[in-house]
Amino acid sequence: MSHPDVPETIRPLADEPAHGRIPGNGGIWVGIFCIWVEFLMLFVVYFVAKAHNPEAFNSGPAKLVTLAGTSITLLLLTSGYCMVKAIEAIRRDNQKATLRWIIAAIILGLGYPIIKYFEIRWNVAHGVDGEAGIFYTVYYYLTLNHLVHVSWALLGLSWVGIRTSMGFYSSTNYRTLEAAALFWHTTDVIWLVIFPFFYILR
Amino acid sequence: MIKHAEKIWLTLIGLTLAGAWLAETGHAGWPLTLTVAALIGFKGMLIVDHYMEMRLANRRIRRALLIFISLVMLLVIIGYGWGDIFRQMTLLN
Numbered sequence: 182m183s184h185p186d187v188p189e190t191i192r193p194l195a196d197e198p199a200h201g202r203i204p205g206n207g208g209i210w211v212g213i214f215c216i217w218v219e220f221l222m223l224f225v226v227y228f229v230a231k232a233h234n235p236e237a238f239n240s241g242p243a244k245l246v247t248l249a250g251t252s253i254t255l256l257l258l259t260s261g262y263c264m265v266k267a268i269e270a271i272r273r274d275n276q277k278a279t280l281r282w283i284i285a286a287i288i289l290g291l292g293y294p295i296i297k298y299f300e301i302r303w304n305v306a307h308g309v310d311g312e313a314g315i316f317y318t319v320y321y322y323l324t325l326n327h328l329v330h331v332s333w334a335l336l337g338l339s340w341v342g343i344r345t346s347m348g349f350y351s352s353t354n355y356r357t358l359e360a361a362a363l364f365w366h367t368t369d370v371i372w373l374v375i376f377p378f379f380y381i382l383r
Numbered sequence: 384m385i386k387h388a389e390k391i392w393l394t395l396i397g398l399t400l401a402g403a404w405l406a407e408t409g410h411a412g413w414p415l416t417l418t419v420a421a422l423i424g425f426k427g428m429l430i431v432d433h434y435m436e437m438r439l440a441n442r443r444i445r446r447a448l449l450i451f452i453s454l455v456m457l458l459v460i461i462g463y464g465w466g467d468i469f470r471q472m473t474l475l476n
Binding site: 200201202203204210214217221224225228229231232233235239242247248250251254255258259261262264265266269363366367369370373374376377380381382 | 388389391392395396399400402403405406407411415416419422423426427430431433434435436437439440441442444447448451452454455458459461462463466467468469470473
């Protein structure tokens with residue numbers, strides 16, 4: 182059945198309506214909302230700490246490497262774009278292209294922990310460790326917590342990558358692949374909030 | 384012709400670079416706070432609606448995601464303009 186008002190890239194599966202569909206599967210949305218609640222609480226912690234220590238939060242970003250935060254943002258956004266293309270490809274039943282896009286997303290995503298490693302080394306060498314002040318304590322707690330979630334998401338992408346290479350997914354069966362992409366995009370949105378908190382806001 | 388996904392990606396990259404430029408200028412105050420809140424809201428909505436394809440998907444899920452993003456924007460604004468509220472609410476004595 183065709184849906185003329187729905188773009189080709191948002192074509193639903195055969196067993197669901199064109200509008201109002203639930204992308205991925207129900208389980209992934211439970212996980213996504215748990216992550217949002219968790220990080221919303223951490224963001225409240227950030228603002229409470231900031232309210233009690235305004236000077237530390239005003240001067241804190243100056244000692245962090247903006248280039249590192251910006252590079253991580255660009256990598257995550259581009260990796261997310263690769264997963265959008267992977268979903269587009271599987272809807273065309275092009276499994277080879279799907280796999281290529283997933284591998285590209287994983288490679289770009291792996292840039293995050295690598296940049297983080299060098300950023301932390303630079304920080305520690307310049308006296309910006311977990312005991313350098315409340316701003317940096319919150320910075321390490323929030324960013325490393327996010328890194329843990331990104332690691333899970335990368336494992337998820339690896340899993341769907343392996344299954345794609347084994348021919349598990351097609352234009353009529355890609356819910357798990359879409360669920361992994363949704364989880365990946367969620368870590369992306371969360372980082373878009375964390376980035377200005379520590380590198381831009383004064 | 385640039386396709387839809389590429390347009391969204393380019394917009395997100397452009398906004399990120401604008402944010403990085405803002406960070407380097409070292410500005411502070413209301414203009415920066417409101418710009419950051421707007422950037423979080425706009426970039427968040429672009430990912431939710433276009434990367435996650437929620438524009439035509441289940442309305443309740445989309446609404447819940449947009450509420451989360453709106454709450455973060457609200458926290459940014461209240462945190463700057465009325466941060467003392469957070470401080471008063473969390474005093475231990």
